[in-house]
Amino acid sequence: MTPQRIRPYGGPPAWQRKYFAGIIGSDIAAGIVGAGLAFLARFGHLDHHSRVYVLAIVALPAVWIAALGLSRAFEKRYLFVGTEEYQRILNAAVALTAAVAIVSYGLELPTSRVFVLIAIPTAASCSIIARFAWRKWLHRMRRGGRCMKRVVLVGHESSVAALIVQLRREHYHGLNVVAACLPTERPQGALLDFDTRVRGSFDRIAEAVAAERADTVIVLSCPEIDGQALRRLAWKLERSEVDLIVASALVDVAGDRTTVRPVDGLPMLHLDHARLTGVRRLAKDAVDRVGAAMLLLALAPLLLGAALLIRCTSPGPALFKQERIGKDGQPFTIWKFRTMHVDAERRLEAIAHLNEGDGVLFKMRDDPRITKVGKYLRRFSIDEFPQLVNVLRGDMSLVGPRPPLAAEVAAYEADMRRRLAVKPGMTGLWQVSGRSDLPWEEAVRLDLRYVEHWNLSLDFVILLRTVTAILRPQGAY
Structure with a gap:
């Protein structure tokens, strides 16, 4: 791998400039596609009534970029990870639609509602898809150690070590820790357990940044x-364009639930409760049930074909049902396509010692109880599709924590029961x-993070990532 030239001073690194240019170009293209598609849908051909809309095709890309800029969809803090970027694109679409409606009404312009209601949502959808693709490219680069920020951590050794572990596990954040500054004086160049160089105490942070050519400083709570x-x-850092990040002691708390309220110059962090109630709950339920109904209709031939394959290749029913624990600890019956032989439970005792899992569930990569058809169904998660009926009935959601067995819930510690809040x-x-x-x-930690971070934008991102996860067979057994 060719080493990347780091530019902590004098502007952003080359990969960041390429990324910004890419998303701006994609957003311009999204505006062109939205306007062009709306023109074809509304008029179909050019005549004296539609010539004015040719100007709209030319103007919409610039107007769309301006709307995204006003909604702060290009700010670095919202890019690269998280769902806030997509939320701001949606905000721009809503604001632009409202602005067009107000201007058209105030100036009595003969604006076609069909044109507006196709052009702007199409542009927003294309921008979201394009930015998602750019983000996937960035995450792929970061898996290979490229497009990373060089970070100096500041804090106590235990906190520094914990954050290094998390950042190495979640490489998509793009934060590569190159040095640390600890409160107590240690020999220059001494290494932590994670091959991270110690560059002195807290009064040597600026020197550490210069020595390591860092572009980010993260200060942990101390x-x-x-x-x-x-x-x-x-x-000290403001003229060098080095990012300064202060890490809160709050762990796995959603950004949209925290607000800073200054009191006599002291910034106070206010934390809202993570509640799925009111309009938020109704919106999620509506998306779940409408989405499940549409998917059931679209996938009906595939579901029928899978059921016939199971019945023709293995004795027993096509569907497998099992009791799981849902919201607030309420049991429900989950539906899946049967992927194992009908005597799978009886065979379990003979292979129990081969369990590769570290939890209550039995896991084995080459489980002999799985049928030939079942292997393919599991590989592409087709065995999970009957759960759309559970979503339609209200037992489950399209996105949420994994539905646990009663035996799992019985072994839950107090914190783990938080998974049952949704x-x-x-x-x-x-x-x-x-x-x-x-x-x-790790599975429990991710489920708890979802409960704390939930919003519709996050659900949308997870659904998009699910498509790529299904097409990629890793971890499907």
Whole structure:
């Protein structure tokens, strides 16, 4: 791999400039596609009535870029990870639609509602899809160690070590820790257990940034660095264009649930409760049931074909049902396509010692109880599709924590029961982060993160990532 030239000073690195140019070009193309498609749908050909809309085709890309800029969809803090970027694109679409309606009404312009209602949603959809594709490209680069930021961590050794573990596990954040500054003086160049160089104590942060050519400093929560020390550090870094990030002691708390409220110059972090109630709950239920109904209709031939294959190749029913635990600990019957022989439970005792899982569920890559057809159904998660009926009935959601067995819930510690605060899902963070390859603790952590972070934008991203996870067989067994 060719080493990348780092430019901590004098502007953003080359990969970041390429990324920004890519999303701006994609958004311009999205505006052109939206306007062109709306023109064809509304008029079909050019005549004296439609010539004015040719100007709209030319103007919409620029107007769309301006709307995205006003909604702050290009700000670096919202790019690369998270769902806020997509939410701001949707905000831009809503605001632009409202602005066009107000201007058309105020100036009495003969604006075609069909044109507007096709052009703007199409542009927004294309922008979201394009940015998702750019983000997948970036994450692929980061898996190979490219397009990374060089980070100096500041904090106590235990906190530094914990964050290094998390950042190496979640490489898509693009934060490569190259050095650390600890509160107590240690020999220059001493290494932590994670091959991370120590560059002195807290008073040597600026020198560490220069020595390591870092472009980011992350300050972890520690009493030695108060507001005055942090302000002085910001002054030292402000001309070098080095990002300064202050990590809160709050773990796995959604950004949209935290607001800063200054009190006499002291920034107070206000934390809202993670509640799925009111309009949010109704919106999620509506998306779930409408989505499940549409998918059942679209996938009906595939479901029928899978059922016939199971019946023709293996004795027993096509469907497998099992009791799982849902929201608030309520049991329900989950439906799946049967992928194992009918005597699978009896055979389990003979192979129990081959369990590769570290939780309650039995996991084995080459489980002899799985039928030939069942292997293909599991590989592409087709065996899960009957759960659309569970979603339609209200037992499950399209996106949520993995539906647990009663035996799992009985072994839950207090924190784990938080998974039961929402409906279980057909897919979730666990599904798009490794499926059966995930350790038990990691699957639980991802489910808890989902409960704390839930919003419709996150559900949309998980559903998109589920498509790629299904097409990729890793972890499907």
